[in-house]
Amino acid sequence: MNLEARLEDIQIACKIADWYSTDKTIDYDLDLSLGILFAEGKIIFFNDSILEFTESITPDRFKYRYHYMGGEGNLIFRYDNVPHHREIATFPSHKHFPNAVVESEPVDLRQVIEEIIGIIIDEAGEN
Numbered sequence: 001m002n003l004e005a006r007l008e009d010i011q012i013a014c015k016i017a018d019w020y021s022t023d024k025t026i027d028y029d030l031d032l033s034l035g036i037l038f039a040e041g042k043i044i045f046f047n048d049s050i051l052e053f054t055e056s057i058t059p060d061r062f063k064y065r066y067h068y069m070g071g072e073g074n075l076i077f078r079y080d081n082v083p084h085h086r087e088i089a090t091f092p093s094h095k096h097f098p099n100a101v102v103e104s105e106p107v108d109l110r111q112v113i114e115e116i117i118g119i120i121i122d123e124a125g126e127n
Contacts, residue, residue: 001057003030003037010039010055013110020117021045035059043113047120049076053109066112074098076119079107 007030014026026041037057044050048071056063065080075098083092088103095104 003032003057006037006057010109013113016110017043017113020120045116045120047123051116066109068116079104079112081106
C-alpha cells in the first residue's frame, strides 16, 4: 500500500467533509522508512453528529475504525476490522449498529464520509 497516497486520500476525504462540518481535528504520523501510517481524527458535522476515526497501517496490517455517533454520543454506526466477530462472513470487517453487527466489505474514510453526508442530506429533506 502506498502510504503517501493513502494519506492524501484521507486529506481529500476530510476536505469533502468540510462542506458539511463545523469543526475537525486530524493528526497523523507517517514514517516511510518503517512503512507506518497512523491517522486519527474527529469531525463534527453541522447537525451535531460526530465521526471519530483511526487508521493504522503497518507492514503487517491495516486497521481501521470509523465511529459515527449523534451529538449526545449515541452510536449511529461504526465500521471496523477488529477481529472479534468471527461469525460474520466478511470477517474481520464488519459494521456495528446500536442493536446489531452486520457484514461489511472493507471501507475507507471517504466512503464513510459520503455515507454520513447522505444521512445529513436525507435528514435535511425530512425537515
